[in-house]
Amino acid sequence: MIETAKYIITTFAHDGPYENFLYLLTDKASGQSVAIDPAWEASFYESMAVQSKGQISAIWLTHSHFDHVNAVDEMRSKYELPLYIGTAEAEFWDETPSDAILFNDGDKLTIGETSATVIVTPGHTPGSCCFLLDEHLIAGDTLFTWGCGRCDLPGGSPAQLFESLARLSRDIPGNIQVLPGHNYGDKDSVSMDEQIAGNPFIHCKTAEDFTRYRMVLHDQTRKSPYQPMRPEDLPL
Numbered sequence: 001m002i003e004t005a006k007y008i009i010t011t012f013a014h015d016g017p018y019e020n021f022l023y024l025l026t027d028k029a030s031g032q033s034v035a036i037d038p039a040w041e042a043s044f045y046e047s048m049a050v051q052s053k054g055q056i057s058a059i060w061l062t063h064s065h066f067d068h069v070n071a072v073d074e075m076r077s078k079y080e081l082p083l084y085i086g087t088a089e090a091e092f093w094d095e096t097p098s099d100a101i102l103f104n105d106g107d108k109l110t111i112g113e114t115s116a117t118v119i120v121t122p123g124h125t126p127g128s129c130c131f132l133l134d135e136h137l138i139a140g141d142t143l144f145t146w147g148c149g150r151c152d153l154p155g156g157s158p159a160q161l162f163e164s165l166a167r168l169s170r171d172i173p174g175n176i177q178v179l180p181g182h183n184y185g186d187k188d189s190v191s192m193d194e195q196i197a198g199n200p201f202i203h204c205k206t207a208e209d210f211t212r213y214r215m216v217l218h219d220q221t222r223k224s225p226y227q228p229m230r231p232e233d234l235p236l
């Protein structure tokens with residue numbers, strides 16, 4: 001459990017084939033919680049809410065892949081929660097609920113006295129996004145500990161993900177802790193400064209290098225759990 005002055009983030013490492021990290025964000029002032037990318041079992045979120053003394057009042061999605069949304073229906077039928085999703089992702093996903101609330105780059109999503117800025121980071125999917133909190137970046141499948149999301153699934157684009165990672169490296173303060181959507185690294189979370197120093201995808205200097213590494217070389221050469229890598233060790 002992560003606690004800051006304003007909010008609590010309760011984390012659950014799902015022990016399944018996808019190794020998802022599940023997150024519940026709770027605003028301390030109001031006791032309201034947001035289930036971010038609710039997947040696998042609604043009961044995880046219920047027990048996390050009990051742990052953080054929060055009441056679940058919304059769902060925010062970083063993207064629409066199965067392993068990030070497969071508890072959405074169960075949770076919404078139980079609690080009638082509003083569902084927030086990026087505009088481009090809502091267009092991409094063929095199961096976007098008709099009452100989904102759409103957001104765009106730069107929008108602020110608020111829960112009690114806690115707010116998150118939406119950073120749209122396409123590449124893993126056309127409308128993937130990250131949520132920037134005071135001290136944390138909920139990164140979905142855009143950025144993992146020493147890794148990043150794949151780009152070979154429908155709607156994926158390595159050129160777009162290269163630009164999205166460049167933007168995060170430029171714009172996110174170095175002390176922000178990155179909370180990834182999957183448990184693929186040797187640490188649950190590292191700071192943006194550590195990502196810039198040790199993430200091989202951020203070391204790629206051109207979209208062409210990034211594309212070759214993401215689409216071919218990474219999966220041939222990398223072992224999990226991912227460790228930090230120096231720029232000179234990139235197999236390019």
Ligand SMILES: [Fe+2]
Nearest residue numbers: 063065124141
């Ligand atoms: Fe994904």
